[in-house]
Structures are given as C-alpha cells and as structure tokens.
Amino acid sequence: MLVINGNQVPYEEGKTILEIARENDIYIPTLCAHERLPSFGACRMCMVKVHGNKGFMNACTTKVKDGMVVTTESLEIKRLRRSIFELILSEHPSSCMMCAQAEHCDKFNSGIMKAGVITGCNTCPNKETCELRKISDALNFKTIRFPMFYKHLPIERNDPFFDRDYNLCIHCGRCVRVCQDVEGASILVFTHRGHDTKVGTSFEKPHIETDCKFCGQCVDVCPTGALSARNQKWYETPDEQVSTTCLLCDKGCRFQIDVKWGRMVGMRPDPEYKTLETGICVKGRFCLPVLLNNMDRLRFPRIRRNFKLYPTNWDEAAAKVAEIFENYPPSKIALYISPFLIDEADYLFTKIASDLEITNIFRSKEDLTNINKKGIKVLYTTEGLPNLDKYKSLEKIILQEVFSADGHDFADVILPAAAFTEETGTITTNHGIMTVEKVVKAPDLALEDWKIVAKIAQELDLSGFKFIETSEIQGEMKRLGIKGKTRGVEEHYLKYRGTAIADKVPDFKILIEARKERDKLW
Amino acid sequence: MYEIVEKYEEVPNVHRLVVREPNIAAKAQPGQFAILMADEQSERVPISIVDTKDDTFTMFILELGISSAKIVNMKEGDTLEAVTGPLGMPADLGKYGRVVLGGGCYGIGAIYPLARALKELGNEVVTIIEARSDYLLYFQEELKAVSDEFFVATSDGTEGTNGHVQDVLVKLIRDGERFDHAKFIGCTYMMMNCSHITSPYRIPTKVALNTIMLDGTGMCGCCRVSVEGETKFACVDGPEFDGHHVDWDELMKRKSSYLMEEMLAYQTAPHTCKALEKAYSGDSK
C-alpha cells in the first residue's frame, strides 16, 4: 500500500508515482512524460511531495516504494508548478492564452491557422490538442509575471511533409526520445547546451539530407505546435475519428484518422495499438490523405462506344462486362488480382473465376507474360496494365481501378473502385489478420471491389453472390476454410495498385527523387 | 511579370513587399488595393497598398493560407505572375477635425496612407495599433511621424495597454476624448469590435472590409456584403464601408465558406508552386 493525498492506493512494484496516480485517476500535470516513452524528467511540471524527503520529486521518474506517502496537491506545489509553467510560457508564443478576447476571437476568426509561422494559439495547428493549453486550463492560468521572450529562430520548412517552428519548442525531448528509442533513427538531438538549447538534426541539416524516415512520430508526440504535418494543418475539431489498418504494404500499420467534411484530414498512429513498437512509415502517415483525397480518382463507370469512353451507370457497366465474358471462351479470359484488394474481394474474384471456369489468374507483373503465351483476349485487371503495347493478343480490357492507371485509355470498361479507406473488411498482414474500416465515403459512384464483382455475377445469373456486408463473405470463407495470405508487398514498394504514389503526392515525389541514389529511400 | 524589388520579414509573419508596377505607383490613392498572383495557377490575393515610391509600391503581407504562403516565400528579384490595381474606391477623406485610426494585423501598415492623408488635410490624427505581443509590432516610427498621438495595445501586455485597439479606444472616450471620425483596418473581428464601441457615441466610422475576392472588378459577386440592408460589392463599392451598418455575422460566415478547399489546397500545393518547391528541395538555404 501507499498513500496519495491521504487515500490508500495499492502498491505495485516497479511503477512510477505518475503511473500509479494515473491508474487511480489522480491528476498530475505533465509535459515531457509520454506514456509510451521512457521518462526523462525534463519539465518538472509533475513535482510532488514525498514525505520524509527534502524538496520535491518528479512523479514521472520516481519509482514507488511500499508505504510511501505522497502529496500531489498543496498550495506550495501549486505555486511551484505555476512558476515552472510561467517560465515555459515566457519562452513560447503564448499571448493568445492570456488574451481577454481569446474565446470570441476563436469563434469569429476561423480558418486562419495554416501559416508556417506560429505567433499564438490562434495561428497554431496544434490548438485543438495542445497539452500546454490543457495545463493552462487546469492551472487556470491568465497572466504571466515574466518578460516574454521570442527566440526568433528561423522556421524550418524546406523539408517535404512537415513544418518545424522551434520557437514553440519547450525542450521536453519527446521527439528526441521517440526518434532514438522507438524509431532507432536518432535524427533529432539537442544541438546546443545551456541557454541556447535547441532541438534539431545534427549540423541543422534539412531532414531530407539525413537518414530521417519521415515517419512523423516526432510530430505526433510533440505536445506543442512546434512540429506539424504541412498537409494536415488546422481543420478545427474533426467530425469523426476512425481507426483502420494501412494496406500499402504487409506491415499493417494502424492509424487513427481524423475526418472532416467527409475527407481524411489528419492521421496519427492508432493510440489503441502498440504502434510505437511496430513503427509507422511515411506512406501511411503523410501520403494517404493526399493520395486518396485526390481529384484524379476514378468516379464514374465508363464504357467504350465509338472509340470513346462515356460515363454510365453501374447496371450498364456490369452488363457490358457480362457481355464480354459471355462472348469469349474462359480459356481466353484472365483476371489480374491486385495484392491491394482486401481478402473478401480477393475471395470473390476467385469465386467468380471458378464459377466461370476462368483459370488464368494473375497475381503479379511477371504473370502478365502469360497473356502472349496463352493468347489471352480479355484481361480484367484490378491493377492497371503497364506496357500495354507488348500484349498483341488482347482484344478487350476491363479496368477496375482507383486511379486512371496504365491502360486506362485503352480499356473497354472502366470500373471505379473504392480505396481501402472506403470499405470495411479484413487484410492479412505480417501481424496476422487485421481489419480495415470505412473511414470516408468513396467518391461519387466508386464502389467497393467486392460489390463490383457481385454486380457482375448477378448480371451473369450466378448464384451465391448476394452479400450485404463483408462479414457474410468472411463467414463463407471461414466455412470453406479459406484464409487470406500476406500479399508480399514490401515496405518500400512505391505504388498503390497500378499508380505510383509519387504521381499523386508531390511531397513524396520530392522525397524519392532527392534520395534516388540511396539504397533505402526512408 | 512584376519584379519584387524588396522583400523582408518585418516581424514574424509580416512581410514587407515592394513591387515594381509604374501604373499603380502613379495612380494609387489611400484606401485602394492591388490583386497579386504568385504564379499562373495561384489564387488572386487582394492586398492593401501602403505606400508608393518612384515606379514601385509597398505592401505588408501576412501568411494565412497557401496563396499568401506562395507570395511570402518569394525573394527579392523574383517576379509575380500578375499584379492588378489600383482597385477599389479610395477611402473617404476630408477635414473632420479629430480622427481616430485603429490598425491590427496587416492593418498596421494599411492604416498608414490614411493617417498621412488625413494629417495633410489638417486633421488631428490619433493612431492606435494592436498586436499579440511586443515582438509583433512594426512600422511604429512611420506611423508616429504622421500621427499627433500614438497608442499601442498588446494581448499579453508586453507593450502599451494590455488588450486591443478597442480597449484603448474605450479608455480614451471615457477619459473625455471626442472624435469626429474613425477608421479601422485589421481582422474582421477587430473591426467589428471597434465599430461596436464607436456606435453609441455616434462617431462616424469607416472599416476596410477584407471579404473573399476573385476578380476585384465587380464581376463575380464573391465579395458581396450587406450594408444597411443593401447588397454591395466590396471590391468596387468599397473596400471602405460604414462600420455601424455592416452585417458582421453574414460577413464572417461568408469568409469561412471555403475552409475545406483552403485546407485541402495544402495537400497538393507543391505541384503548382515553384517558390515552395524550391524551398522544399533545399535551394533556399
């Protein structure tokens, strides 16, 4: 047992005072401590009184002892915390926190929080989640007795993906720790000592010139707006937050996605998941929203008429595909199943193939050489079709894609597919089977891959395709003992289905072009 | 193509920009604005004209979103794709007597030509400016030179009155000051607050509205404002309007109509922006 603020709480060996306090719903303000990082004891906000000891102890670094008596709140502690907090704020652009008009200003001056330079909360991308503001509220902070000091450090914005305004940095060291202890990258260090202490890369090089992975973990743990994702800046309170798994490689990173205006606007590692151990990468953290919000998405089914592709509805498009299937012998038809499909869609493709007795199922670019070998006449591809001119035998192309990938202009039918953030189902990753959740609605008429297959099956009068949800498909797969398998997409693969990510995400292009001489791009 | 002959960051996020454009330099009158385009795909950004000299004119630009970011990331010697102006009606100027002027944000600069002209017309000019903190105040010497009295307010109390232009204004009026005319330029919220202060004292009040604008010549209607129940186009009927009769709620609502587009513009921005792209590739160092 130990005693906190006069109440007995259970003792647990090896835990810190802070951990025990949190488990017992006792609030201790903290700034540098982070539940998923080793403690560091830098900010001193968490000071508590341990009876029998002189002075105060850091709750975040002090381990509990059986029988310890701790006080977390007293007039003295409060005063001390206020002074420490005041010192922190005196070197932080904190005027909005002291402004009498702040509340109204917030309400009326919307939409002004995207600048690279941050001169107050009202221009800060961190505003909605700021830990300084939370503490300020808890301490009911209104004025500051120290002179304010603005550091006049240059804003670092010559890297892709993030802006860094170290004028806001409070030297909590979280970014340094996450980069070193979690990512094992050690890009960020304290570059000066004493009063000039600053966080940055060694020699203050741009991150793109270092081995920075652009994983964004530093941005995500920063309690202030010092580090921010440039393409995910201020969007007020999100309408919704949905967690899902990234399908861009087999790693299966989990993200929590902020949704606003029906779009993906912000990404962070899924707090419910041990992402800090598994890591995340630049493709998921920074590229996904840009990639999938893109205006170039395929939105309407199209069919070729008189040498031109015309937009149409799903009934006509599915009927057209059915007609093509009926006009060719199964041995001349091939399906190209992209590794970027969810397991349920993959299964429905194999199911329709077996019903139609189509045995040519391609799963990689190498398989495409079979087109010429076997004289394939109809290709139904879910991943574009590179080097189209090589395949002389093809007469009809059906393209089911998210973007107008290679081969689009020569297709006979275009079937716009939903991206994996627009459907619910399962994928098989290095961590086993994981779920993908519908985060946003697919653009216009774009439809989940499995629903498109089901529509075509219905046109062909095939039975066994009447599913309403992917859970029903999962049930069928389970009954038949069919399991998804990892798709063999390695972490540094640069495409999503048939489209190079860099074509749709300008910052990603900058990254891979700047580093094209390197073995590892990130 | 319009050359940037001078460009530097006066205080964090306030950029002084001097551009060569003989036509504007020759014709601009106090209260008018110009529309700038950084590159051929940029939005058109309306910016107040602060001063002219020889064949150049001066502006102060704050970075807000992507279009202003493109401009402030340009350097001396770079060229803007397009500069149009002078646009809008010149401000009402007369011999009023004692005039109070309030400026915040870019308005600290934009109020300057009005102060100078009013002073030249023989008015007594009282100028009040505001900023979040002392390190964000700029252009003070120039303003003092054209003002009879000069006051400063900061949100955190680091210089002058702790508060805003409106707080200084209230204090002056309570202390028995009388003003015959008032003009305010700054964020919409500040102009609204100041107008609310002068209204009960019946001080004729003009504000320079910063509605969203496109063409700036009265064609698109995107700068519509309601003043005394009448629809006006801020670009050709204004930007100066009677602060006591502006429909502020509608104005604020209209200003935030494109929040989604403004935010999403960042996702694909570098594509279209040479200045930012250069910055990203490390050339700017």
Ligand SMILES: Cc1cc2nc3c(=O)[nH]c(=O)nc-3n(C[C@H](O)[C@H](O)[C@H](O)COP(=O)(O)OP(=O)(O)OC[C@H]3O[C@@H](n4cnc5c(N)ncnc54)[C@H](O)[C@@H]3O)c2cc1C
């Ligand atoms: C007559 C007039 C004079 C102005 N003078 C100055 C000045 O001297 N210095 C200065 O820094 N700013 C001035 N502004 C404001 C400036 O035009 C906007 O800050 C700028 O257009 C914002 O564009 P953005 O793409 O950077 O920001 P965005 O991210 O597009 O928008 C941020 C916010 O700015 C406003 N805004 C967006 N587009 C426009 C637009 N085309 N016209 C007006 N407002 C818009 C909206 O309220 C929006 O929510 C003036 C505006 C007007 C109408």
Ligand code: SF4
């Ligand atoms: S980090 Fe941003 S929101 Fe938080 S106190 Fe600082 S300026 Fe305000």
Ligand code: SF4
């Ligand atoms: S992005 Fe990742 S690798 Fe780069 S500095 Fe931040 S934590 Fe380190």
Ligand code: SF4
């Ligand atoms: S940049 Fe952010 S996380 Fe890093 S030390 Fe500064 S405040 Fe802490």
Ligand code: FES
């Ligand atoms: S939280 Fe304990 S010292 Fe910072």
Ligand code: FES
């Ligand atoms: S800006 Fe188009 S009418 Fe005023």
